[in-house]
């Protein structure tokens with residue numbers, strides 16, 4: 001079932017290796033004006049118990065970020081109810 | 094190391110064995126490089142692809158059959174009847190191991206046999222035999238029959254063509270031990286030559302220059318691969334193979350949907366690797382790995398219920414899944430797995446078939462063709478039965494629909510006309526594979542100038558651009574053009590080098606092409622390549638195949654390095670890449686400059702000399 005954001009939360013969806021670790025999506029609370037980089041820090045904290053810290057920070061540095069369906073830079077503003085998709089490493093062919 | 098190839102003249106029924114000159118072996122190494130060397134020199138200029146003079150090269154790389162992980166990929170190459178230019182393709186599995194165990198590094202096949210024939214190789218015994226009784230059999234049936242006939246102390250390995258190639262369809266592949274090889278219709282060239290199959294049995298050990306060093310380097314590579322979250326134990330490849338990326342590609346807006354009309358498929362979850370894993374692949378436990386492979390990307394799909402119940406086949410891998418799935422608007426996993434099965438048994442190229450059928454579906458929906466042209470088939474997007482029917486007819490080349498499918502998308506568009514060429518999705522006549530280039534400009538450049546027509550692995554930039562395999566920086570961002578030409582050129586040479594070694598490209602996701610693979614190549618060959626010499630092998634191969642195009646096609650040049658009209662002029666309607674078209678020209682300029690090619694994309698004399706390709710110069714200048 002798709003998650004629904006509570007007031008003050010963003011939905012973070014995962015593709016690639018992080019989906020195996022964190023599941024398809026998590027909710028991340030945000031306060032007031034935030035940026036994607038703030039959310040990434042929170043994601044790092046949430047997932048740290050689940051995988052190697054250095055590997056996780058490299059993955060987050062490499063992942064592609066899609067905010068509400070559009071690529072966005074780390075410094076883009078993000079507000080409650082937004083959907084941030086983290087496309088983390090995966091390889092095909 | 095000394096290596097031997099077989100030369101087969103089907104017209105004369107003659108077979109000779111030739112030791113490869115060590116200097117040539119070092120320069121061209123194997124697979125693509127060596128195939129290009131022999132075919133450039135042995136195919137007379139401008140002969141038709143369907144002619145006795147055209148030749149097919151089947152070639153190994155130096156790591157095949159050794160202790161190296163995933164050292165299984167062999168090459169089949171020829172002058173393509175689909176494109177009129179160079180084509181080479183690769184298969185994994187167990188066939189090439191056996192060829193090397195029989196003592197051979199490759200086979201060059203020319204001439205035309207009088208009647209259906211197969212090549213039988215058992216160590217030093219090499220013979221042409223009558224294949225009249227198996228001509229017409231599908232690939233799986235041929236493999237079964239020939240295995241039964243030749244089983245002894247060891248199980249024979251069989252490479253074969255299917256009915257589509259016998260009837261000279263143009264979008265065919267060879268099937269070697271259930272794995273497909275060769276886009277661009279290589280199999281049909283064998284069909285024209287009446288060579289149905291090659292059966293191999295070998296009892297020899299593959300000799301390497303330094304076995305201890307090779308084991309040491311292979312062990313280090315294995316350890317790295319195991320630790321990697323993509324290639325390692327229970328990693329994404331083991332769970333879902335290459336299809337693990339379906340959702341990521343869809344999220345990037347690059348999943349070809351309904352003949353590339355958009356890059357977002359509303360049923361992506363339904364056809365995702367995750368969904369296949371949890372159903373037809375039984376949690377990823379039904380794997381069919383190649384020998385010595387850690388990634389283990391191949392899965393066995395078992396259809397247990399519904400109208401296709403009982404079908405068991407390997408796959409589908411990402412490419413076939415998408416081209417036979419979302420590109421045809423089909424979201425039913427059983428149908429997609431059945432479609433892949435049909436491609437395998439008829440020896441059809443699943444990418445080209447899915448692409449061509451998607452195109453015909455668009456023509457049908459736009460009213461450019463009617464049931465008159467499809468022999469009554471309601472060829473609409475998402476019609477599962479129509480997809481299956483089109484594949485059966487294309488595989489057997491039956492009726493009007495079968496002919497349209499079997500000729501590939503470029504010729505089908507020429508027959509249908511009415512402006513349909515604008516959405517015939519091919520490059521140089523080869524059907525585009527399963528990445529939307531408007532959502533990843535590097536893929537657009539890769540398709541446009543690939544040496545076999547639209548190819549997803551020359552190089553595969555998509556992972557770096559859209560799937561987080563490279564940092565969020567120029568030149569890796571999907572819509573950047575700055576620096577992209579030089580980056581794609583370098584990556585293409587690296588990919589070609591890896592192809593020449595004989596390891597599966599997919600292990601390069603877990604180990605480094607230079608740091609890890611080069612020591613293995615040196616231990617196996619004893620050639621002591623420097624890094625520069627090693628990477629030149631790929632660059633040399635890429636320049637030689639480029640020269641092949643210039644020699645074979647009189648007006649070849651920049652105009653051929655392009656993309657379908659749709660990619661250049663029709664903005665994507667949805668997804669993160671909404672509004673994008675591919676800005677090809679500046680990237681192409683950079684690519685040519687980085688390659689040492691002139692403004693028309695021709696390798697300069699200086700570049701050819703630098704790569705020790707002097708013998709090419711007077712053929713193209």
Ligand code: SF4
Nearest residue numbers: 163383386388390597
């Ligand atoms: S990654 Fe897949 S294709 Fe490559 S060697 Fe392994 S099982 Fe074979």
